[in-house]
Structures are given as C-alpha cells and as structure tokens.
Amino acid sequence: MPAAAKEPVQPILEVRDLRTHFDTDAGVVRAVDGVSFHVMPGETLGLVGESGSGKSVTALSIMRLLQDQSRIAGGSILFCGRDIVTMDAEQIRALRGDQMAMVFQDPMTSLNPVLRIARQLVETMVIHGRRDRNSALGHAVQLLGRMGITAPERAVDSYPHQFSGGMRQRVMLAMGFSNEPALLLADEPTTALDVTIQAQILDLLRELNTDFGAAVILISHDLGVIANVCSRVVVMYAGEVVEEGPTEALLSDPKHPYTWALLNAVPRLDRYIPGQRRLTTIEGMPPDSHQWPRGCRFAARCPFRVEACTEHPELLPVGPTRHSRCWVTQTGQSLPKPALPLVAPAAVKKVPAADREVMLEIKGLIKHFPVPKQNFFAPREAVHAVDGVDLIVRKGETVGLVGESGCGKSTLARLIVRIHEPDAGLIKFTGHDITHASAAEMRPLRRRIQMIFQDPYASLNPRMMVRDILAEPIRFHGLTDDEAGTQRRVEELLGLVGLSSTTAAKYPHEFSGGQRQRISIARALAVTPDLIVADEPISSLDVNIQAQIINLLIDLQERLHLTYLFIAHDLAVVRYISDRVVVLYLGKVMEIAPAEALFDRPLHPYTRSLISAVPIPDAAIERMRQRIHLQGEPPSALNPPSGCRFRTRCPMAAARCAAEEPVLHEYRPDHWAACHFTERV
Amino acid sequence: MLRYLTSRIVATFVMALLATLIVFLIVSLVPGDPVLSQLGDMAASNPEIVKAYRAKWGLDLPLYEQYWIFLTRLLNGDLGISITSQRPVMADIAQYAPATIELGTIAFILSVVIGVPFGIAAAVARDSWIDHSARFISLIGVSSPVFWLAFIMLTVFYGWLQIAPGPGRLDPIDLPPPRVTGAFLIDSALASRWDLLHTAVAHLVLPSIVLCAATLGLITRTTRASMLDTLGQDYVRVARAKGLRERAVIVAHALPNALIPVVTLGGLAYANLLTGTVMTETIFSWPGLGLYTFRSALALDIPAIMGMTLVFAFVYLLINLLVDLSYAVLDPRVLKR
Incomplete structure (x- = not known):
C-alpha cells in the first residue's frame, strides 16, 4: 500500500482479500471475490460500480449485516487493527452504530x-x-x-x-x-432523492466529514456524486477492484477500460458537444456471477482488449498513488478519448421549429386531485398537480420535461395520454381536441400516442410472453392482415430494439432491466405511433444501460420520425436528448427554451439552481463550482404560495413576487420564462 | 385522533342501522311462511285462524310499518317473542350467550397466546424444527373439519383414555353456580366453588381445542408471514446496524409492525369464533347461541332468527370497531389525515 507507507498514520479500515459468497440453488455466487482496499482516518473514499458489482455486499460485509444465505468465505477486515470477520456476534454488535455506522x-x-x-x-x-x-x-x-x-x-x-x-x-x-463514529458507510444515500435535495445532503455529508473527522465510504453509481465528495475512489467490477486512485486523477485519466466506459457513458452537462448524437456504450452485460471468466472479467466487453487479456490481471500500480487491474494500461499509457461520430442532425431537425407541424398543443391545462376532507364542514382541498400549463410539441422534436418530484411531470404525461381527465384547459393532438374525449373517441388515437413507463419490472405483464406483449396492440388495432403478418411484425419490432427474434417465446422475468425497457419500447412502437411520452424511461437503469437506451431512442427517432415528450429528473440526459426543455415547478411552467439556450443562458432562477445542483464527474470542476443552493424543499401543492410559486425558495424573491404572479413571457426568440427579474439572472 | 375515533364510531352506527334493514328485508322476503310452520296443517287450513295469527304478530301490516315497529322495539331491547320458546328473544339470548362467549373467548385466547409466539419463533428461526412444526400444526389445524376433530377428540380423550369429561358444561350431577355473569368460570370463582371451577375448566378443554384449531393455524401462519416480511424490511436492517441486540431488534422494531395484520385477522377470527360455534356446540351439547340458532332455524322461528342474525352482525361490527381503534394505537400512519 503505497499511500499507507508514506503516512505514519495507520488505516482505520483495511479490507484484505475479502471474499463474500452467496449460496444459491444454482451454485455459489462469488459476489465479492478478493477485494482489498483501505481507508485512512477522516478520509472520504468512493466505491463505484454498477449493480451486481459487489459494492453493497462489500459494505454489508464490513458491517457484518449480510443476509442468511450469504457468508464471508475468506479474507480479513481490519477495523482499528481488529479483524471484523472473526469477531463474535456480541463484539461486532458493540461496534455497529458506535464506531462504525451505516446510512442506507x-x-x-x-x-x-x-x-x-x-x-x-x-x-x-x-x-x-x-x-x-x-x-x-x-x-x-x-x-x-x-x-x-x-x-x-x-x-x-x-x-x-x-x-x-x-x-x-x-x-x-x-x-x-x-455516536461520532470513526467510520460511516453511506450506500447510495442520495440516489432516491431529487438533485436539489441531493446537493443539500452531499454538502452536509462533506461538512460532517470535516466536523466529526469520521472517515466516509460513499457507495454510488454516480461518478458526479463521488467527484463531489470523495478524495479517493475504488472502482469495482464483477466482484473485484479494477481500479483505485485519487478522484481527480482517476476521473480525468482513467486507467481501466471499465472506468473509462463508466465515465463516457454519462452525458455531461458541462461538456455538451453540438452534433454528438450517440453516447459511448460498452457492449453486453457483466459476466455471470456463478462462474466468472478465467481471464480479465471485463475483456468480453472491452474495446481495448489485447491477447494478454485471456489471463487474469492483478491489481498493480500504475503510477505513484494508483492501481489498475488491466494489461493494456500496465505500460503507463492512457486510454484514448472516445472517437464519436458527429452525426449531422436528422433532416427533420433542420426545418425551422416554427414551420414544423404542431403535433400536440396544450393550453391552460389544469388537474387538481381532491384530498379527503378534514371534517364534514371543512372546505374541500385539492393537490394542484398541474395548474395551468401551456405547451406546444412539434412533429419530430424531442421536448424534455424536468422538475423536482411532485412538480406535476408525471401528471402532465398522464393527462396527455388521457389516463387522467383534465379539470380545465385544452389538449389538441394533431388538430383533434382530446381534452374530454371519451374512451371510444380516444381509442383510434391511442395508436398514435404511446407511453413508455419508468419501471420496466412493473410495466410488463409477467404472465405474458414477449410475443403476446408485442402482438396484443397490433391485433387490437387490426394493423396486420393475418396472424403470420403479426408474427412477422413482432420479429421486426424485436430487431428494431436490438433483441433477437428468439426472445419472442420468453417471459419478462427472463430479461434484465435494460432488456425489459427495450421490450417496453418495442411495445410502444408496435402500433407505429407518432408521439411517444416517455416517463423517466431510464432512471432505474445502470449508466451503461442508460446510454444504450438513450442511443436506441435517438436512433429510432431518426429512423421512424418519432416525436418524444421525454420526462426525466437527470438534467444531463435531458440536455443531451432534447431539442427543447420545459421546466416545471409546483404544477406551473417556469421556463421553456431550446435545450442549448436553457442550459447555457437560463432565465429563471429555478432553472439555474437546478442546473447548479447537478454534480459533474470531475473533481477539479466540482471544487471550483459556484453553487446556488436551493434551501428547503418544495412547498405543499395543497396550498401553493401566492404570486410566483417559486418565491419561497428563490434567492431573488422580492415583495412583488408574492403579490403578482409572473406570466410566461418570450424574452428571447423561442425562450420563455415566468419571472419578474429575468434580466438579473 | 378524536376525528378518527368519531368517524369510526359514526360509521359503525350507520352500518348497524343498515344491518337491521337488511336482516328485516331478508326475513320478510325469503320464502317459508312462519304461519304455516307454526300452526300445523290443521290450523293452517282454517283461514280464520291464519288471519287472527297474522294480526296477532303484525304480519298483515305494510312492510315499512313492520320495519318501523321492529326498529323502535329493537331500540328498547325488544327482539320479540320467540315462537318456539314463547319467551322474549332477548331473554333467550341473555341465557345462552354467556356459554358461547365463554367458549369462544377461551378458544380465542388459546389461539392468540399459542399462535402469536409460535409464529414469531417460526419466522425468527426460519427453516428450523420450530418453523417446520409450526407449519405442520397450522396445516393440521386449518385443514381438519370441526366435526371430524370433535369426534376424534371425544373418542380418544373421553372414550378411550377417559381423561376428559363428556359433553356439557358441567358433569350431569353438578348444579350450576349462582348466576352472576353466566360464565361458569367466573361465577364459580365468585362463589368460591373451586370444585365447580375445576369441573368447568375440564369441560372447556376439548370444545375449546376443537374450536380454536382452525384459528390457531391461521394466526400462526399469518404471524409467521407478517414477521418474515417485517424482518426483511430496511428499518430492521437499520436497527441491526445501530448495534441493537437481536432481542431488541425483534421485540421493539419488528414486532409492532408485524402485529398490525395479525390484529386485523385476530379481530375477524374472534368474531368468527363467537358466531361460528354451531357445530362445536351441537357436538358437545354446549347450551350456547350456536345451539339456539340451530334449533330456531329448524323451527323457522323468525323472531329468534332475526335476533340472532342481528346479534351476530353487531358482534362483527363491534369487533371491527375495536380493531379500527387499536390501529390508532398500533400504527401512527392511520391518523395521518
């Protein structure tokens, strides 16, 4: 351990060759397979990897909180010099929550x-x-x-x-x-939170690390979060540590192709390349955990693999403070920046926005959900989910919809596909007024508006084969002449989303999350829709899979001339995929603008704080960044603030904001904002 | 809190009123003329007698008037006169109810006191011998029909081994204790008749085991499933991560959450035990409401049937109300709004 050699201080935690195995019916899963790393007192260490890489199991092994079927099969975990692995139940109990704490x-x-x-x-x-x-x-x-x-x-x-x-x-x-622990393990502590709240929690975590002097192991799949908090990073893949080093060096010059792939699969807010239409993805999926490959475990997916990769590499030094498990970078060479083809935007995108056909038009749309009365005589209260939204979506464009949870994004999506009935306002789809269209009137239109849902596990019927999931809408709308035609179409659809036709006879549970989302997309495409409303279609997927799905969506748009309404909380993804972006707050539109203008020159203070809250996977940039922190959380949508809804959290709020509601005004061409003080932002 | 209480109580009253209406309508509308079954063939063939009989019982009035009369009398505790016993139905119920409540309550206590700890132990020591025996016992309990179990119990413990007394609440030679509550366990204790108490307990053993078997199985199984589910929750892992001892994790963190569905089931099970004693009481000659209901039904004794149906409906409503109220204590989320 070179880092430890220079420091006279002993590490507070030293994991040596840790092996944690699961006993399953299908055999032993070596979830953690020879992991070694150390944590110095007061240090912030990031543990990165995709789901199944063994990072959470490592943390649970350190706390000895493993489930029944899993066990530590070898290695040692020295905490302040004492081996946690060999402690009896009472000794480890006394340690937990006292000197060693965990946040889930x-x-x-x-x-x-x-x-x-x-x-x-x-x-x-x-x-x-x-x-x-x-x-x-x-x-x-x-x-x-x-x-x-x-x-x-x-x-x-x-x-x-x-x-x-x-x-x-x-x-x-x-x-x-x-109990002022010496070590805090935080397992994805901000993954379930909005970006604005995430920024607050990460700040707090950094402050607490300084104030209490507790070492922190932060487990995350988000390199931006790691860059924001950690001074050193350990990257895990297939149960092993594949790279280790100081955050700044590791993120700017990755020495393992997997780290390289993780970094390049994420679209970055600060590094938007005009004309870049594809993200770098790595092929395939992590290897089978029942039987790890004999050679380098990443070799099958690695774009840089050489002959030596058939042999399993050791974690070896690549520089004074860094280690990597890779034959390619052993010689000290760096991995090249990805060469991405800069595709010219599809032809349809060249037509000036205003000239394109309006596909969806929304005016003054309102949806309130009544809540149960406090008592019999109390006035009826309602959640103001969508409260006067105007929006135009033109043919062939992608409109991104962003905002914190509870801002009405999903309700708006459901109103558009008429899962909900609007209380007031107007929804026009290609000229048809569908605001209050009956189920029968909607039926022929449903073929033209399709939806992709967030959770690929819940949105596919587990009792139906893929073939039937895809054939059902085709049969229902009578899109093919005969059954043979339907089956041909099913195969065509599977090909379209990059699945082989042999998958048609499988059930949803036989697929991974990313593959399921492909099936969801194929289902939406089955009826050759014009407009696809995608409600957080990638937020439950690993970054590499996210990149694959984003590429697929862009690909499909270019080939099939689709129009997307894309809802997401990840601003970098929204910027990457969208032509125009709508920012919602408490059921109202704060700002609408072309993606570039919105992210480069935001007019609304809310947009600005949202952008500023997104962590960027570059430690140097993270340190330099001036943040505008949003205090607190969005107020209740039961009783939204008077005037401007954002005023209670706005750094620029003045008396006028409470008295007068700002109207959505076109300050620049095609750039609308609802704020009294746009010139000051 | 207060709002929740009042809303539950008001809802219970509304449902009780609806129950009276439904009971009244069903009895008025079902086929089976009480006049014909009561008067016998000879009298029923005489229109004069039939007419007088109808007038006497108000059966010639319009339906809504009959309901109104029924309702006002009900409020005064008057359920009418039983046609078979010629006594007020209320008096009959008061006489038979204690035996049933005694038996049902003992069976309920048995199933909770055994079932809940058994279920917890089975969940905590999953796949151990405790778990397997819990599963075996609950399977036997749930799948044995009452009549079969009752006869097996009587044959083995009364007939062959002769360690259990025969049917009835007391031995044939015993006189019941002075009536205070009607429950022999309490009354004999109050009268310091320890010999009688002993006999009463002995007589309760077999019927309460038979009666509780199914409920015991159900409660064990539900407790086990609920506890397993709770033990897998994140907050239980958090409790362990805090360094709490396993006992504290189970008793203080898991149990209060795991018991919520058990209380729901327990309430329903108690109501079922109180109202579902017909078979057990018949086999063990237990002079309770089950037996009374059975006889009234055979005789098409309409006032008694109405009375019993209402009593059973009210038992369910009351127990459901208690379950709802206990939620307020067990689960703070119930009082959210």
Whole structure:
C-alpha cells in the first residue's frame, strides 16, 4: 500500500482479500471475490460500480449485516487493527452504530414507521452506553438541528411518515453520526432523492466529514456524486477492484477500460458537444456471477482488449498513488478519448421549429386531485398537480420535461395520454381536441400516442410472453392482415430494439432491466405511433444501460420520425436528448427554451439552481463550482404560495413576487420564462 | 385522533342501522311462511285462524310499518317473542350467550397466546424444527373439519383414555353456580366453588381445542408471514446496524409492525369464533347461541332468527370497531389525515 507507507498514520479500515459468497440453488455466487482496499482516518473514499458489482455486499460485509444465505468465505477486515470477520456476534454488535455506522439508500423505508423519531435516535446512543436517556434526547435535538431540520424540538416527537425523503435522510445521518463514529458507510444515500435535495445532503455529508473527522465510504453509481465528495475512489467490477486512485486523477485519466466506459457513458452537462448524437456504450452485460471468466472479467466487453487479456490481471500500480487491474494500461499509457461520430442532425431537425407541424398543443391545462376532507364542514382541498400549463410539441422534436418530484411531470404525461381527465384547459393532438374525449373517441388515437413507463419490472405483464406483449396492440388495432403478418411484425419490432427474434417465446422475468425497457419500447412502437411520452424511461437503469437506451431512442427517432415528450429528473440526459426543455415547478411552467439556450443562458432562477445542483464527474470542476443552493424543499401543492410559486425558495424573491404572479413571457426568440427579474439572472 | 375515533364510531352506527334493514328485508322476503310452520296443517287450513295469527304478530301490516315497529322495539331491547320458546328473544339470548362467549373467548385466547409466539419463533428461526412444526400444526389445524376433530377428540380423550369429561358444561350431577355473569368460570370463582371451577375448566378443554384449531393455524401462519416480511424490511436492517441486540431488534422494531395484520385477522377470527360455534356446540351439547340458532332455524322461528342474525352482525361490527381503534394505537400512519 503505497499511500499507507508514506503516512505514519495507520488505516482505520483495511479490507484484505475479502471474499463474500452467496449460496444459491444454482451454485455459489462469488459476489465479492478478493477485494482489498483501505481507508485512512477522516478520509472520504468512493466505491463505484454498477449493480451486481459487489459494492453493497462489500459494505454489508464490513458491517457484518449480510443476509442468511450469504457468508464471508475468506479474507480479513481490519477495523482499528481488529479483524471484523472473526469477531463474535456480541463484539461486532458493540461496534455497529458506535464506531462504525451505516446510512442506507432508501430513506423512505429505513425508519421504523411505528416509532417516534426521538425513540429511534435515542436508542442508538443509549444502547452503546454513551449517554443516558435524557442527555441522549437533548443530543438528538441538537443533532437534528445540525442536520438542517427546522424546529428539531418538534421534529423528535414526530413519526417518520410526517417527513419527506430528504428530511428522513437527514434523520438517518443524525442517527449515523450520533455516536461520532470513526467510520460511516453511506450506500447510495442520495440516489432516491431529487438533485436539489441531493446537493443539500452531499454538502452536509462533506461538512460532517470535516466536523466529526469520521472517515466516509460513499457507495454510488454516480461518478458526479463521488467527484463531489470523495478524495479517493475504488472502482469495482464483477466482484473485484479494477481500479483505485485519487478522484481527480482517476476521473480525468482513467486507467481501466471499465472506468473509462463508466465515465463516457454519462452525458455531461458541462461538456455538451453540438452534433454528438450517440453516447459511448460498452457492449453486453457483466459476466455471470456463478462462474466468472478465467481471464480479465471485463475483456468480453472491452474495446481495448489485447491477447494478454485471456489471463487474469492483478491489481498493480500504475503510477505513484494508483492501481489498475488491466494489461493494456500496465505500460503507463492512457486510454484514448472516445472517437464519436458527429452525426449531422436528422433532416427533420433542420426545418425551422416554427414551420414544423404542431403535433400536440396544450393550453391552460389544469388537474387538481381532491384530498379527503378534514371534517364534514371543512372546505374541500385539492393537490394542484398541474395548474395551468401551456405547451406546444412539434412533429419530430424531442421536448424534455424536468422538475423536482411532485412538480406535476408525471401528471402532465398522464393527462396527455388521457389516463387522467383534465379539470380545465385544452389538449389538441394533431388538430383533434382530446381534452374530454371519451374512451371510444380516444381509442383510434391511442395508436398514435404511446407511453413508455419508468419501471420496466412493473410495466410488463409477467404472465405474458414477449410475443403476446408485442402482438396484443397490433391485433387490437387490426394493423396486420393475418396472424403470420403479426408474427412477422413482432420479429421486426424485436430487431428494431436490438433483441433477437428468439426472445419472442420468453417471459419478462427472463430479461434484465435494460432488456425489459427495450421490450417496453418495442411495445410502444408496435402500433407505429407518432408521439411517444416517455416517463423517466431510464432512471432505474445502470449508466451503461442508460446510454444504450438513450442511443436506441435517438436512433429510432431518426429512423421512424418519432416525436418524444421525454420526462426525466437527470438534467444531463435531458440536455443531451432534447431539442427543447420545459421546466416545471409546483404544477406551473417556469421556463421553456431550446435545450442549448436553457442550459447555457437560463432565465429563471429555478432553472439555474437546478442546473447548479447537478454534480459533474470531475473533481477539479466540482471544487471550483459556484453553487446556488436551493434551501428547503418544495412547498405543499395543497396550498401553493401566492404570486410566483417559486418565491419561497428563490434567492431573488422580492415583495412583488408574492403579490403578482409572473406570466410566461418570450424574452428571447423561442425562450420563455415566468419571472419578474429575468434580466438579473 | 378524536376525528378518527368519531368517524369510526359514526360509521359503525350507520352500518348497524343498515344491518337491521337488511336482516328485516331478508326475513320478510325469503320464502317459508312462519304461519304455516307454526300452526300445523290443521290450523293452517282454517283461514280464520291464519288471519287472527297474522294480526296477532303484525304480519298483515305494510312492510315499512313492520320495519318501523321492529326498529323502535329493537331500540328498547325488544327482539320479540320467540315462537318456539314463547319467551322474549332477548331473554333467550341473555341465557345462552354467556356459554358461547365463554367458549369462544377461551378458544380465542388459546389461539392468540399459542399462535402469536409460535409464529414469531417460526419466522425468527426460519427453516428450523420450530418453523417446520409450526407449519405442520397450522396445516393440521386449518385443514381438519370441526366435526371430524370433535369426534376424534371425544373418542380418544373421553372414550378411550377417559381423561376428559363428556359433553356439557358441567358433569350431569353438578348444579350450576349462582348466576352472576353466566360464565361458569367466573361465577364459580365468585362463589368460591373451586370444585365447580375445576369441573368447568375440564369441560372447556376439548370444545375449546376443537374450536380454536382452525384459528390457531391461521394466526400462526399469518404471524409467521407478517414477521418474515417485517424482518426483511430496511428499518430492521437499520436497527441491526445501530448495534441493537437481536432481542431488541425483534421485540421493539419488528414486532409492532408485524402485529398490525395479525390484529386485523385476530379481530375477524374472534368474531368468527363467537358466531361460528354451531357445530362445536351441537357436538358437545354446549347450551350456547350456536345451539339456539340451530334449533330456531329448524323451527323457522323468525323472531329468534332475526335476533340472532342481528346479534351476530353487531358482534362483527363491534369487533371491527375495536380493531379500527387499536390501529390508532398500533400504527401512527392511520391518523395521518
């Protein structure tokens, strides 16, 4: 360990050749297969990899919180010099939550719903004998305040369901830091949160690392998050560490092709190349965990592989502070920047926007969801989900829809495909008024508007074969003359989304998430639609799969002249794929502009803070960035603020913003914003 | 909290009123003329007698008037006169109910006290011998028909081994204790008749085992499934990550969550035990509501049938109300709005 040799300080955690195996019916899965790394006191270490790479299992092994069927099969985990692997249950219990704490991914499910916050915080301190009940309660209040929770005295008496996801993650952090541990493991702590809240939590995590001096292992699939927090990174692939090094060097000059692929699969907000229409993706999927390949585990997908790759490489130094498990970079050479063909935008994109045919027109669209009355005489309240939205989508373009969760993105999508009935306003699809079209009137139009859903696991019927999933809409709309024609069309569709025709006889559970999303796309395409409404179609996928799906969507658009309404919370992806972008906040449009203008010269303060909250996978840039932090969380859509809805969180809000609602105005050609002070942004 | 309580109570009253209407309508509309079954062939062939009989019981009035009379009397605790026993139905019910409540409650307590810990242990020690035996016992319990189990129990423990007393609430030579509540366990204890208490307990053993078998199986199984589900939740892992001892993780973190569905089922099961005793009471000659219902149904004793149906409906409503109210204590999310 070169880093340890220079430092006289001992590492706080040293994982040596850790092997964690799962016993399954199909054999032993070597989920973690010889992982070694160390963490210095107070250090922030990032652990990166796609799902199935073994990063979470490594963390659970360190905490000895593995499920029943998994076991540590070898290696050692030295924590302050003591081996965690050989500790008995009582010794490891005394360590957990005391010197070693863990924060998990989903704050919505991590707090016990039937116990008060106070109780859940206090027991952590009391069980380890750090404090008595009274002083623990005082400390809990103090910690919650430190975590940025307003009125912590009241908060401790609440139950978890009274808090939002971001607040709950703050409670989880308070719990993690309550005994001032020497090591905190955070497993994807911000993945379930909005970018604005993510930025707040990451800031907090950095501050806590400085204040408490606790070492942090941050597990994430998002290199931007890692760049934001960590000083050193360990990259995992197929149960092994494939690269290790200081964040800045590793992200700017990756020495392992997998790191290289991860970096280039993510579209970057700060590095948009006009004309770039494809992301770099690596082929295939991670190897079968029941039987890792004999040679380099990444070789099958590696664009740089050489003959030596049939032999398994060791994790060897590639520079003073860096290690890589790769034959190619052993000689010290760097991996080249990806050569991407800069495709000219499809012909349709060249036609000036205003001249293109209007496909979808929305005016003053309103949808309120009534909530149960407080009591019999109380006025009826409603969630103002979509509250007066105007929008035009032209033929052949991609309109991106962004905003925090609860801003009405999904409701708007559902209104357009008429899953919901609007309360007021107008929806016109290619000239037909479908605002209040009946189910029978909608039926022929449904062929022309299709939807792709977020969760590829829930949106395919598990009892239907792929063949039937794709054939059903074709048969229903009578698009083919006979059954043979339908089957030909099914094969054609599978080819279109890059699946082989042999998959037709399989059931959805036999596919990975990315493949399922391809099936969803094929299903939407089955009826040759004009408009596709995609509601977060890539947000549950790994980055490389995301890139593949984005490429597929762009490909299909060029070949089939599709029009997309693309909903996503990932701004970099939206920028990459969209021609125009709509920013929603609490059911209202804040800004509409061509993607380039919106990201380069945003007019609305909300757009600006959203962009500023996105972490960029470059440590140097992350350090330099001036952030405009959005404080707090969006107000309740039950009773939205008067005037401008954003004023309660806006850094520029003035008296006028409360009194007068700004109208959506065209400040520049095709660039609309709803703000009184656009000239000041 | 208060809003939740009032809303549940009001809802219960509305449902109770609906229950009276439905019971009344069903009894009025189903075929089977009580006059013919009560008067016998000779009298029924005489139109004068039939007419007088109808007038006497108000059966010639329009339906809504009959309902109104029924409702006002019901509010005064008057369920009418049983045609077979010629006594107020209310008095009959008061006489038979304690035996059933005693049996049903004992069976319920048995199934909860055994089933819940058994289910928890089975879930915590998954795939161990405890788990397997829990599964075996609940399978037997759920799948044995009451009449079969009752006869097997009587044959083995009363007939062959002679360690259990025969049918009935007491031995034939015993006189019941002075009536206070009607439940022999309580009454004999109040009268300090320990010998009687002993006999009463002995007589309860077989019928309560028979009655609770199915419920015990159901509760064990539900507790196990619910506990397993809860143990897999993120907050349980968080509790372990805090360094809590396994006992505290299970008792303080998992159990309160796991019990929520068990309470729902338990309420329903208790109502079923109180109202579903017909077979057990018949076999064990247990003078309770089940037996009474059975006899009334045979005799087409309409007032008694109406009375019993209403009592059973009210039992369900009351227990459901209690379950709803217990949610308020068990699950803070219920009071969210």
